[in-house]
Amino acid sequence: MNKSGIDALKRYPVFGIKDIANVLKKSREYASLVAYRLKKRGELQEIEKGKYTFESDPFVVASWIVWPSYISSWAALNYYKMTEQLPFTIHIISTRKRKKKTVYFGNAAIEFIKIRQSAFLGYRRVGYQGRGIFVAEKEKAVVDALMAKKMSLPEAAEIIKENRRKVSIRRLYCYAKNARGLLKKLRRELEG
Incomplete structure (x- = not known):
């Protein structure tokens, strides 16, 4: 995911796969893969199934x-x-x-x-x-x-x-x- 996509998602305190798909203009499957990779790199935190954030507080x-x-x-x-x-x-x-x-x-x-x-x-x-x-x-x-x-x-x-x-x-x-x-x-x- 490019920096502009991450910056667009950072506007939301909490977001889901659908939000990632909308920002990227890609499928939900691809958005799930992006979320998985960002989570694995430690950039993204999963709050609960399907809900993510870049925040730590x-x-x-x-x-x-x-x-x-x-x-x-x-x-x-x-x-x-x-x-x-x-x-x-x-x-x-x-x-x-x-x-x-x-x-x-x-x-x-x-x-x-x-x-x-x-x-x-x-x-x-x-x-x-x-x-x-x-x-x-x-x-x-x-x-x-x-x-x-x-x-x-x-x-x-x-x-x-x-x-x-x-x-x-x-x-x-x-x-x-x-x-x-x-x-x-x-x-x-x-x-x-």
Whole structure:
């Protein structure tokens, strides 16, 4: 594959065989061979079957494996510097169901959590290492972590209290309202 073809693919954080075939204007079989050769040379990394990247940072890759999706829970809170805990697992929130719930890439596990379409909100695109990634808003990251049982109520309360200036309690309660029974528990933990 020539340099212009590689440069064209580097525009995508994650791509598949179909993307390689489109860039090269060749068959899928030829694109598979190109991917195999690039992988063998160490230029290309396979995230999972049929999904590739030139990136090495799991945080850059994570929100691009499944569409639509965004990074949430502890990884998002770490991004906002609301916790010093370095997450080994990057939690990805999506409306799509996947057979494979966890993908291992680099030094991280990328875990996919399926939610209802009506709860798929409260995220934004941010710049990270020259790329656009999708990350939950601070308040939504806390609610997602609680709903997925990745964080306890006391942990959530501690994070919120320590980051009072960074967090909108009104927005937090608004997101918690969409999660069954969470608003009442969260209010009791924060105000009680």
